Amino acid sequence: xxCYSHSRISxxxxxxxxxxxxxxxxxxxxxxxxxxxxxGDLVHRTLxxxxxxxxxxxxxxxxxxxxxxxxxxxxxxxxxxxxVKKDLTQDNYRxxxxxxxxxxxxxxxxxxxxxxxxxxxxxxxxLADGSEYHVRIDKLACKGDTYYVCDYKTNARMKDQxxxxxxxxxxxxxxxxxxxxxxxxxxxxxxxxxxxxxDITSERNNKQLQTLMQDxxxxxxxxxLCKNWPTSTSALCNYCVYKNMCPSFKHELELExxxxxxxxxxxxxxxxxxxxxxxxxxxxxxxxKEELHEDLINFSSQKGVDVVYGSNKKASxxxxxxxxxxxxxxxxxxxxxxxxxxxEVIMLCYPKLNxxxxxxxxxxxxxxxxxxxKAHRIYLSKKGKNENED
Ligand code: SF4
Numbered sequence: 343x344x345c346y347s348h349s350r351i352s353x354x355x356x357x358x359x360x361x362x363x364x365x366x367x368x369x370x371x372x373x374x375x376x377x378x379x380x381x382g383d384l385v386h387r388t389l390x391x392x393x394x395x396x397x398x399x400x401x402x403x404x405x406x407x408x409x410x411x412x413x414x415x416x417x418x419x420x421x422x423x424x425x426v427k428k429d430l431t432q433d434n435y436r437x438x439x440x441x442x443x444x445x446x447x448x449x450x451x452x453x454x455x456x457x458x459x460x461x462x463x464x465x466x467x468x469l470a471d472g473s474e475y476h477v478r479i480d481k482l483a484c485k486g487d488t489y490y491v492c493d494y495k496t497n498a499r500m501k502d503q504x505x506x507x508x509x510x511x512x513x514x515x516x517x518x519x520x521x522x523x524x525x526x527x528x529x530x531x532x533x534x535x536x537x538x539x540x541d542i543t544s545e546r547n548n549k550q551l552q553t554l555m556q557d558x559x560x561x562x563x564x565x566x567l568c569k570n571w572p573t574s575t576s577a578l579c580n581y582c583v584y585k586n587m588c589p590s591f592k593h594e595l596e597l598e599x600x601x602x603x604x605x606x607x608x609x610x611x612x613x614x615x616x617x618x619x620x621x622x623x624x625x626x627x628x629x630x631k632e633e634l635h636e637d638l639i640n641f642s643s644q645k646g647v648d649v650v651y652g653s654n655k656k657a658s659x660x661x662x663x664x665x666x667x668x669x670x671x672x673x674x675x676x677x678x679x680x681x682x683x684x685x686e687v688i689m690l691c692y693p694k695l696n697x698x699x700x701x702x703x704x705x706x707x708x709x710x711x712x713x714x715x716k717a718h719r720i721y722l723s724k725k726g727k728n729e730n731e732d
Contacts, residue, residue, distance in 0.1 A: 347476035348511040362571040363584045371583045374424040381439045382496040404447045442536035456483035467518040471559045477518045487527040491515045506544040567702040
């Protein structure tokens with residue numbers, strides 16, 4: 343049975359095509375470990391050692407922990423670990439990890455604020471629709487009937503209150519905590535922001551958790567019914583390990599290996615360049631058309647005529663009544679309903695209906711009445727802009 347997780351659902355929300363490659367086609371790619379991920383992993387493992395041995399009444403000294411961290415570093419660091427910031431070395435990152443551990447240690451010793459219930463959990467919970475969901479908590483702890491779902495973060499960006507109040511990952515875990523530990527009166531979500539020597543917390547009430555559960559179940563339903571896997575380009579594509587096999591970037595990567603001469607001869611380049619030119623001319627012509635309309639209106643009012651003659655065609659200039667509706671339409675719509683004319687004038691909202699149909703939100707009877715064909719939309723946008731086009 344598929345076990346859903348925060349990262350699996352986030353991938354689907356980010357880009358359906360990426361989700362397909364990763365979770366359905368299960369395409370394996372060499373993913374270089376970044377130095378940030380490497381350091382973060384070692385910091386996690388060092389803190390895991392601290393707390394797991396604490397359960398046996400063994401308090402590791404800071405020196406022992408730093409030795410452990412550095413031994414892991416020496417043993418596991420390899421040259422293929424990616425350091426993107428070229429002016430930094432592995433030593434900078436090693437020291438960053440040491441600093442995070444030291445600050446955390448000094449601020450939290452003797453580590454008796456809470457009772458540890460679990461470390462790096464590998465649990466599963468069953469969601470309202472019967473789906474399985476992965477529960478991986480860095481540190482689960484309690485103090486009386488208050489429970490703590492704790493996450494260590496080695497990010498260089500401090501989370502703010504809005505970030506943690508809208509976080510799904512730990513909030514989902516709190517549903518599992520409430521179910522497993524019935525004495526839990528409070529579940530606090532706690533992020534240890536190690537780079538800033540700060541903690542930030544958030545809580546959810548039962549209603550918020552119900553809504554969250556429903557949202558996750560709805561997304562899982564969408565994943566299960568999904569048959570169309572479009573790409574969604576965004577700034578995150580720069581970190582996507584499937585970029586070189588992605589239809590949104592394949593042509594760009596192909597062009598990168600061409601000489602300027604080959605580039606200019608490429609059929610795709612020629613078509614897009616001509617289309618760009620045509621669109622630009624159309625836009626200029628559109629602006630000129632508006633100016634000519636203005637000129638015609640002025641001409642007709644000055645001359646007192648409503649038809650202006652050219653060599654082969656004539657232009658009629660007729661005044662009409664342009665209705666300006668209220669900005670806030672809600673009350674006006676109510677008024678239309680009260681006057682029994684709403685049903686007569688209401689139109690189908692095709693974008694909304696299309697979205698319901700394509701997201702499998704309609705009944706079988708509706709699907710029997712329609713067919714879904716393949717069609718194309720073409721957008722021109724600046725290269726490298728990575729706008730989300732869906
Ligand atoms: S590169 Fe971007 S659009 Fe392509 S699969 Fe990855 S996330 Fe999706």
